[in-house]
Amino acid sequence: MAGVDTVFLVTVPPVPTADHDIALVTVARAAGVRKIVKLSAIGSGERFEGATVGAWHLAAEEAIEASGLRWTMLRPPSFASNLLHHRALIQAGASVPNLTGDSRQAVVDPRDVAEVAVAALTGDAHDGQRTSRRGLNC
Template sequence: MILVTGATGTIGSHVVRLLTEGGLPFRAMSRRERPGGVRADFDDPASLARAVAGVDTVFLLTVPPTPTADHDIALVTAARAAGVRKIVKLSAIGSGERFDGATVGAWHLAAEEAIEASGLVWTMLRPPSFASNVLWHRALIQAGEPIPNLTGDSRQAVVDPRDVAAVAVAAMTGDAHDGRRYDLTGPELLTFADQAAILEGVLERPVRITDTNALDRLPAGMRTGVGWARAGGAAYVTDHVPRVLGRPAGTFEQWARDHREAFAAIP
């Protein structure tokens, strides 16, 4: 039995899809009652105990409103008590690096260290920006307004979230990836302007950007990570996705083509 946290989010929803397609037993955890799922809250230890009961493996994805390792650690505590064997954690690229006097992804690093110290089998997944992040700006794109560029001229190997989910499922359903940290990048380095240009070609409509250095408006933990990426810290490509999946990592252009209709349907 696999427990999927963050089951309704960008990565978790793809994990759920892949497990369903594979006929694999899983339990989707969310804070609201959902058919076939389990309701639990990271701030409610009793609910976490119910969520992990009878579970062998956990896909751990937390998105606390303020960056903190508390939610990860609460789940690890419940998992150990329930006899869970393995945790596959969604972390972030650069976690543990030093930048501008602070630690990049400090809360992810603290969670990773807690998982390592727990005695559980683990795999850490560290992606950079997701290709799907441009969906945050689809209303602006639809309106012909410029979209904000927080990362300047820096380049990142933005990754298709479907690839991240596929690696997560591979790690959860086999032992070849136990004890590994994977930087899950896409196959090419792109600036935000490059992404906008690719999207413009796919959508066949103007996609303009506006540079903004609004880092001071981000939470401290996120500010350090974005600043590190803006300074070029994430400008590298790895072979971890193709090594795990046995195929090339998806490109940003392919992701954009596959999701073209999402930019036409503004909720």
């Protein structure tokens, strides 16, 4: 990470713990990185029907916040493009599996999240902010 000013951190399964993200934060800080923008997950740290959503994301977010680096956390809802995986269910008029049970959940176009990520990576207006279940507030 020598010479890197800003990091866009994206971690997806099968990484089962925050160890990867926390190690990256440690290396980034030692290398002089000034800011991390993390693609996290909607509801990170919240409980739904006994399951913690985004537990590893939350641990990584906490490590980033404690690092002293500038940061932005993106917590988008489901990506609209992920619904393609459930095409047969949708065409059959069946319900799509939802981590939050019977509740409704918004979907977002990944390009909209990318637009916010670019703004966070290239400017400082979103520093110290995170998105929420209510929408992109940064």
